[in-house]
Amino acid sequence: DAGVIQSPRHEVTEMGQEVTLRCKPISGHDYLFWYRQTMMRGLELLIYFNNNVPIDDSGMPEDRFSAKMPNASFSTLKIQPSEPRDSAVYFCASSPQTGSNTEAFFGQGTRLTVV
Amino acid sequence: GNSVTQMEGPVTLSEEAFLTINCTYTATGYPSLFWYVQYPGEGLQLLLKATKADDKGSNKGFEATYRKETTSFHLEKGSVQVSDSAVYFCALSDYSFNKFYFGSGTKLNVKP
Numbered sequence: 001d002a003g004v005i006q007s008p009r010h011e012v013t014e015m016g017q018e019v020t021l022r023c024k025p026i027s028g029h030d031y032l033f034w035y036r037q038t039m040m041r042g043l044e045l046l047i048y049f050n051n052n053v054p055i056d057d058s059g060m061p062e063d064r065f066s067a068k069m070p071n072a073s074f075s076t077l078k079i080q081p082s083e084p085r086d087s088a089v090y091f092c093a094s095s096p097q098t099g100s101n102t103e104a105f106f107g108q109g110t111r112l113t114v115v
Numbered sequence: 116g117n118s119v120t121q122m123e124g125p126v127t128l129s130e131e132a133f134l135t136i137n138c139t140y141t142a143t144g145y146p147s148l149f150w151y152v153q154y155p156g157e158g159l160q161l162l163l164k165a166t167k168a169d170d171k172g173s174n175k176g177f178e179a180t181y182r183k184e185t186t187s188f189h190l191e192k193g194s195v196q197v198s199d200s201a202v203y204f205c206a207l208s209d210y211s212f213n214k215f216y217f218g219s220g221t222k223l224n225v226k227p
Binding site for chain 1: 149151157158159160161164204208213214215216217218219220
């Protein structure tokens, strides 16, 4: 398997623009997580899905952020409108099963810069 | 609630020195514990894990033992290499909610 695939790897956009980050989880994984990493706040869980259903979105910072998982092989994280403080590395991760014996598998991340 | 606390970095060592990165956790129930490593410009990769008390996870010369009595999962390596320079994250997963909780990360710099 190719692992968790995120696109784009880098995104530079102007303040106020809409940004869409994409993720393809590992086939067969039931769980999908979106994380944000910054120097100040470290690694933050934004939202996670189980079988395409959002389970916990308490980490989504504002209404400007939204995430969808229309099917088992694709998820998006959208920021509209974007602001400079949204600049961060966004990671998608997937996990294969319920229970705590298995790890989360991470993508390479999308580095977002909002100018 | 669940949380992970790990030592502040950066940690700077000379090659072949002994490494310890401390990690303690708070959890309800019976979590699994993990160490992840992040190399520059990359995502997090699993380094090792332990799923129950007294288990020892090991990989690439790194070890960590799940200590329930001290709620700790310290990462150790007997002789570090320059190639070990990275950021190390301690994490736990909650069986009940299937969430992963990460520490703040510890940056390791190994000098030749």
